[in-house]
Amino acid sequence: MNPIPEVLRLVIYLTCLILFAALNAAYLVWVERKGAGHIQRRIGPKEVGPFGLLQPLADGIKLMTKQLFLPAGVDPVLFKVAPILLLVPAVMSFVTIPFSETLVARDINLGLLMIFAFASVNVLGVLIGGWASNNKYAVISAARAVSQNVAYEIPMLITVITMVMVTQTMNLNEIVMQQPNIFKWYVFRFTASPLMPVAFLIFFICSLAETNRAPFDLAEAESELIAGAYTEYPGMGFGVFFMGEYANIVIGCAVTTILFLGGWQCPFGLAPGWWWFLAKLYLLIWTVVWIRWTYPRVQFYALLNLSWKVLIPISLVNLLLTGAMIKVF
Amino acid sequence: MNSLFSADGLTGLVFLGTIATTVVGAIIATNSVRLIRAVVGLAICFIGVAALYYFLNSPFVALMEMLIYVGAVCVTIAFAIMLAEPHPEKQVGKNNALAGVASLSVGAMLFWGLTVLARNTNWKAAVSVANDGSMREVGKSLLTTYSMVFELISVVLLVAIIGALVLARQGREKA
Structure with a gap:
C-alpha cells in the first residue's frame, strides 16, 4: 500500500516542479549576469546581498509591483494568454524528467515524445505574444522565432529518431539506465554510430536555437528589435515570459543530459543519484551562458543556412549510418 | 452512484x-x-x-x-x-441572421440523428485488443498491414511539397 495517495503525490510533485522552474529562472538570471560580468572583466551584480545573491529577489519584487497595463491597440485576450502558453508547456515537460531513479513525477513510457510534443507548443506563445502586441518589432520577432523554430526542429527530431533507434525506448528512465558509466554514455557509444559526438553537438546546437539563446537569439536581438516579442510586456507579463524561457533552457539541457550524458548515473559507477543529474545539468546550463557571452549573434540568413544546409544533411547521414549499423551488427 | x-x-x-x-x-x-x-x-x-x-x-x-x-x-x-x-x-463577411438559425437547426438534426444511431445500435464488444497502441506496434502495422496507405500518404506529401516549391518559384521570377 502506498504511504501517500497518488493524487497527493502528484500535487506535491507539481508544486515542487513549479517552484524548481521559478527558482531556476530567478537564479539563472543571476548566474547569467554574474557570468557576463566576469567574462567581460566586470564584477556583475554585487550591491544586493553577499555577491549580489539577493538581486533576483529585488528583481522579482520590482516586476511584481509594476502595473500590468495594456498598451493601446493590443489584443487584450491574446496579450494575456501568450505568456501562459509559453510557460505551461515547459512546466508540463518537467513532469516526466527523471531527476533520479525514483524521483520522477510521472514515469511514462513515451517520456521523450511527450517532452517534444509540449516543447513544440511554446513557439505558439512567442508567435501570439508578438502578434497581439501590435508592434512592428514584435511582429518581426515573432516571424523570426517561427522560421527559426521550424528550421531547427527538423534536425533535432531527426537526431531524436536516431537516438530512439539506438535506445529502443522512449522511457527516459530506461534510457538513463542503459548508460551506467562514462564509456557507455551515448556521446561515446561508437559501436552504435561513429557519429555519436556529432549527434550530441547537433542536438545541443538545436536546443540552443529552439530556446532562442545566443548566438541564435534573433527573436529578441536587442540591438535591432528592442526586446522582440516581449517589447510591449510590462511587469510580470515579461517576468512570466522570462520564466518560460529559462524553464525551456533547463528542459533542453536536462534532455541533453539524459540522452547523451547518462542522466543521474555517475561517470564512474559510484553512488548514482539526483546530485549527478543536477551537476551535469548545471554544467550544461553554464555552457549555454558561456556560449552566449562568447559568440556574437549570427545573421539571420546564416542561421537558416546552418540548419538547412549543414545540420539537416549531417543528421540525415547519421540516421542512415545508425540504421545501417543496427542492421549489420 | x-x-x-x-x-x-x-x-x-x-x-x-x-x-x-x-x-x-x-x-x-x-x-x-x-x-x-x-x-x-x-x-x-x-x-x-x-x-x-x-x-x-x-x-x-x-x-x-x-x-x-x-x-x-x-x-x-x-x-x-x-x-x-x-x-x-x-x-470577413456580414453575419446573416438566417444563417445562424439554419446552421443551428442542421447541427441539431445531425446531433439528434447521431444520438439515435448510437443508442439504437447493438454495439459489440471487441473480441480482442488489436494491439496495445504502443509505438512499436504502431510502427509494425504501419510498415506491414498499412504499408500501402503509408506510401500513398508520403507520395501525397511529396506532391504537396513540390507544388509549393513550384508556386514559390513562379512568384520569385515575376518579382
Missing part, C-alpha cells in the same frame, strides 16, 4: 473538463471575428481532442496530436495569417 471524490468521480470530472475544452475551443474557433483568435481556439480544441485520445488509452496518438496539430498545424496557420492579413480588424 459514485461519490464525486472517489477515483471514478474524479475521472468523470476530468473527462467532462476535456469535453468542455474541446467544445469551447471549437466555438471560439468558429465564432471569433479575428482570425488569429480563431487559431488559438483551434489550438485549445486540439488540446481537448488530445486529452480525449489519452482517455481512450492511446497516449501515443494523444502526444502526436499535440506535436503535429498544436505544434505544427496551428503554428503554420498562425504564421500564414500573420503574413497574409494586414488588418486584423477587417470583417
Whole structure:
C-alpha cells in the first residue's frame, strides 16, 4: 500500500516542479549576469546581498509591483494568454524528467515524445505574444522565432529518431539506465554510430536555437528589435515570459543530459543519484551562458543556412549510418 | 452512484473538463471575428481532442496530436495569417441572421440523428485488443498491414511539397 495517495503525490510533485522552474529562472538570471560580468572583466551584480545573491529577489519584487497595463491597440485576450502558453508547456515537460531513479513525477513510457510534443507548443506563445502586441518589432520577432523554430526542429527530431533507434525506448528512465558509466554514455557509444559526438553537438546546437539563446537569439536581438516579442510586456507579463524561457533552457539541457550524458548515473559507477543529474545539468546550463557571452549573434540568413544546409544533411547521414549499423551488427 | 471524490468521480470530472475544452475551443474557433483568435481556439480544441485520445488509452496518438496539430498545424496557420492579413480588424463577411438559425437547426438534426444511431445500435464488444497502441506496434502495422496507405500518404506529401516549391518559384521570377 502506498504511504501517500497518488493524487497527493502528484500535487506535491507539481508544486515542487513549479517552484524548481521559478527558482531556476530567478537564479539563472543571476548566474547569467554574474557570468557576463566576469567574462567581460566586470564584477556583475554585487550591491544586493553577499555577491549580489539577493538581486533576483529585488528583481522579482520590482516586476511584481509594476502595473500590468495594456498598451493601446493590443489584443487584450491574446496579450494575456501568450505568456501562459509559453510557460505551461515547459512546466508540463518537467513532469516526466527523471531527476533520479525514483524521483520522477510521472514515469511514462513515451517520456521523450511527450517532452517534444509540449516543447513544440511554446513557439505558439512567442508567435501570439508578438502578434497581439501590435508592434512592428514584435511582429518581426515573432516571424523570426517561427522560421527559426521550424528550421531547427527538423534536425533535432531527426537526431531524436536516431537516438530512439539506438535506445529502443522512449522511457527516459530506461534510457538513463542503459548508460551506467562514462564509456557507455551515448556521446561515446561508437559501436552504435561513429557519429555519436556529432549527434550530441547537433542536438545541443538545436536546443540552443529552439530556446532562442545566443548566438541564435534573433527573436529578441536587442540591438535591432528592442526586446522582440516581449517589447510591449510590462511587469510580470515579461517576468512570466522570462520564466518560460529559462524553464525551456533547463528542459533542453536536462534532455541533453539524459540522452547523451547518462542522466543521474555517475561517470564512474559510484553512488548514482539526483546530485549527478543536477551537476551535469548545471554544467550544461553554464555552457549555454558561456556560449552566449562568447559568440556574437549570427545573421539571420546564416542561421537558416546552418540548419538547412549543414545540420539537416549531417543528421540525415547519421540516421542512415545508425540504421545501417543496427542492421549489420 | 459514485461519490464525486472517489477515483471514478474524479475521472468523470476530468473527462467532462476535456469535453468542455474541446467544445469551447471549437466555438471560439468558429465564432471569433479575428482570425488569429480563431487559431488559438483551434489550438485549445486540439488540446481537448488530445486529452480525449489519452482517455481512450492511446497516449501515443494523444502526444502526436499535440506535436503535429498544436505544434505544427496551428503554428503554420498562425504564421500564414500573420503574413497574409494586414488588418486584423477587417470583417470577413456580414453575419446573416438566417444563417445562424439554419446552421443551428442542421447541427441539431445531425446531433439528434447521431444520438439515435448510437443508442439504437447493438454495439459489440471487441473480441480482442488489436494491439496495445504502443509505438512499436504502431510502427509494425504501419510498415506491414498499412504499408500501402503509408506510401500513398508520403507520395501525397511529396506532391504537396513540390507544388509549393513550384508556386514559390513562379512568384520569385515575376518579382
